[in-house]
Amino acid sequence: MAQRQSFQIGTGLFILLGFSALAYLATQTTSLANYTQGASYQLKARFTNVGQLKLRAPVKIAGVRVGTVSEIQLEADKLDALVTLSLDQRFNQIPDDSAAAVFTSGLLGDQYVSLQPGGSPQNFKSGDEVVLTQSSMQLEELIGKYLVGSGDTGKAADKTQPPKPEQEPAARPSTKPDVKPGAKPAAAKPATG
Amino acid sequence: MNATGKHRIGVVEGIAQVGACGIFLLQILAAIPASLKHFRETVRQIWFVGAMSLTIIMTCGLFVGMVLGLQLYYVLSIFGGTAALGSVVSLSLYRELGPVVTALLFAGRAGTSITAEIGLMRATDQIDAMEMMAVDPRAYVVAPRFIAGIVAMPLLACVFNAMGIFGAHLVGVSWLGLDNGTFWSNMTSSVDVWTDVINGVWKSMAFGAVCSLVATFQGYTTAPTSEGVAYATTRTVVFSSIATLAIDFVMTAFLM
Numbered sequence: 489m490a491q492r493q494s495f496q497i498g499t500g501l502f503i504l505l506g507f508s509a510l511a512y513l514a515t516q517t518t519s520l521a522n523y524t525q526g527a528s529y530q531l532k533a534r535f536t537n538v539g540q541l542k543l544r545a546p547v548k549i550a551g552v553r554v555g556t557v558s559e560i561q562l563e564a565d566k567l568d569a570l571v572t573l574s575l576d577q578r579f580n581q582i583p584d585d586s587a588a589a590v591f592t593s594g595l596l597g598d599q600y601v602s603l604q605p606g607g608s609p610q611n612f613k614s615g616d617e618v619v620l621t622q623s624s625m626q627l628e629e630l631i632g633k634y635l636v637g638s639g640d641t642g643k644a645a646d647k648t649q650p651p652k653p654e655q656e657p658a659a660r661p662s663t664k665p666d667v668k669p670g671a672k673p674a675a676a677k678p679a680t681g
Numbered sequence: 682m683n684a685t686g687k688h689r690i691g692v693v694e695g696i697a698q699v700g701a702c703g704i705f706l707l708q709i710l711a712a713i714p715a716s717l718k719h720f721r722e723t724v725r726q727i728w729f730v731g732a733m734s735l736t737i738i739m740t741c742g743l744f745v746g747m748v749l750g751l752q753l754y755y756v757l758s759i760f761g762g763t764a765a766l767g768s769v770v771s772l773s774l775y776r777e778l779g780p781v782v783t784a785l786l787f788a789g790r791a792g793t794s795i796t797a798e799i800g801l802m803r804a805t806d807q808i809d810a811m812e813m814m815a816v817d818p819r820a821y822v823v824a825p826r827f828i829a830g831i832v833a834m835p836l837l838a839c840v841f842n843a844m845g846i847f848g849a850h851l852v853g854v855s856w857l858g859l860d861n862g863t864f865w866s867n868m869t870s871s872v873d874v875w876t877d878v879i880n881g882v883w884k885s886m887a888f889g890a891v892c893s894l895v896a897t898f899q900g901y902t903t904a905p906t907s908e909g910v911a912y913a914t915t916r917t918v919v920f921s922s923i924a925t926l927a928i929d930f931v932m933t934a935f936l937m
Contacts (some may be wrong), residue, residue, distance in 0.1 A: 495728040502732035506836020509843040510882070517771055517846060517865075518872040546870075598870065 519544060527577035528555060529614035533588040538569040539599055539624030541590055546600045547573050554579040557601060573601060573618075583608040584616060590624035599624055705898045708819050709827050715817060716824035723825040730791035730826070730893075731833030735840065737790055738783060742841035745782060746848025749773065754857055766859060767868035770849040771842075775877045779842040781929050784888035787834060788921035792896035795826050796917040799900025800910035808901070823897045830893025831886055838885035880936045887928055892921045 538560060547555040555575035563570045573588070585606030592599050603618070612618075716723065749770045757763045799822060802808050811818040846868075853859040872878070896917045903913035 495725055498732045499724050499728040502728065502735065502833075503836060505735070506731075506833075506839055509836070509839035510878075513775070513839060513842055513846075514874050514878050517868050518874045518878060519869055 528574045529577060529580065531573045531575060531612055531616055531618055533571050533573060533618040533621050534568040535571060535590060535621050535623045536568060537623040538571060538590055539626060541599045541624065545598060547575060547603065548600055549603045549605065580611060582612045584610045584612045586618065587620035587622065588618040589622035702898050706894055709824050712817055712819040712824045715820035719821050719825060722821065723828050726825045726829035727833055730829050731837060734787060734790050734837055737786055738837045738841050739844050741782065741786055742844030743848040745778060746770065746845030747852045750849035750852030754853060763859060764863045765867055766853045767864040768871035771846055771868045771872050772877060774842045774845045775881045779838045779845065780881050780885040780888055781925060783834065783838040783841045783885060784892055784925040785922055787837065788892045788918055792892050792917045792921050793914050795893065795896040796900040796914045797910060799897060800903040800913050803901065803903055804905040804910060823901060826897050827893045830889040834889025835882045835885045838881060884929065884932050887932060888925050891924045891928060895921045895924060
C-alpha cells in the first residue's frame, strides 16, 4: 500500500505540474495575456486601406494599449475597410473628434490602430464611428514615390542646365510646379551650404 | 517476422505489419472500457511513463531552449532583429520542437521500456497465462500503457516548452543582455493560444498515441526470445521516430 501511495502521489504531482505548465504557456506567453479583461465598447472606423492590420491587433492611445481590433470587413457599397475597435470600458473618456490611424510598430513590425485624441467635450459612445481616419502607409507606395520622385528631380536637375537654352522652353514652366514639392529640400540644401 | 525475430524485408511483410498494427489499435480501443476496471494500473503507468520521464524532459527542454536562444540570437542579429528572439523561440517550441523532441525522447525512454516489459511478459509466457486465467492482457497490460502515453505526452511537452522558454530567457536576457520587457512583449503579441499552444497539444496527443501504440505492438508481437525482444526494442525506436515525424508533417499541413 505504501508503494501504491507513493506512485499515486507522484502521478498526481506530475499531472499538476503538466497542467500548470500548460496554463502558464497559455496565459503568460500568448496574446491571452493582452486580452481585454471585463467590459468593452465598440467603435467603428472606415479606412481606404488597412494594410496588414490583423484581427486582435492592438489599439493604442499615446502608445498605451487600450483595446483590440475585433473585426475587419469590406463595406460592399463604398469598398472601404470597416474596422471595429473594441476598447476597454476603463478608457471611455475619448473625445469624439479623435482620429484613428493605422500605424506600423517599428519599420517592419506589426500594424496597430492609433487613436489621436481630439479636443471635443463629448466622448465616444459604444457604436460610434471614428470619422477622421488615416490609412496605413504602404511601404511599396512610399518606395515608389521616392524612387519616382528622386528620378524626376534628378532628370530635371540634369536637364535644366544644358538643354534649357536649346530646346523645349515652352515645356519647362509646366513641369516645374510638378517637380517643385519633391525638389524643395534638394534645392534648399545647396543654398544653405 | 519469423521465430528468430529477424524480419524479412519486403513490401508485403511491411503492409502486413501495418495492417496488424491497425487491427491491434482497434483491439486496444475495444479493450479500453474493460481496462477501466484496472484504473490503478493506468495511474501507475502514467507515473512510469510520465513522472519518471520528467528529469530527461526538463533537462533536454532547458538545453534545447538555451541552444535556440543562442542560435536564433546570432541569426537575428544579422538582420538587426534580436528583439524578436522571444517570439521566434516560443513559436518554434510550441509549434514544432516541443511536441516532436518530446515524442522522440519519449520513444527512447518510455517506449523502449514498454516494449521490453511486454516483450519479456510474452517471452516468459505471462501473457499466455493471463489469457488462460480469462484476464484479457490487452485490457490489463496494453490499454493502460496506451492511455498513459496519450495522457502523459501533452503534459511532458508542456513542461518541455516551459523549460525551453526558461532556457531561452536565461540565454537571451540574463546572458546576452536582451531587454526583458521586449522579450516578453514580443512573445505575447505574436503567440496565439489556439493556433500555437493548443495545436501543439493536439500534436503531442497524436504522438503519444502513436508512440505507445508502436511500443505496445512491438512488445506484444515480439518473438519470444531474448534476441526477439532486442529487435523489438530497436524497432520501437525506429518506427516511433519515423511515424512521429511523418504524422508531424501531415498534422502541420492540416492544422496550419
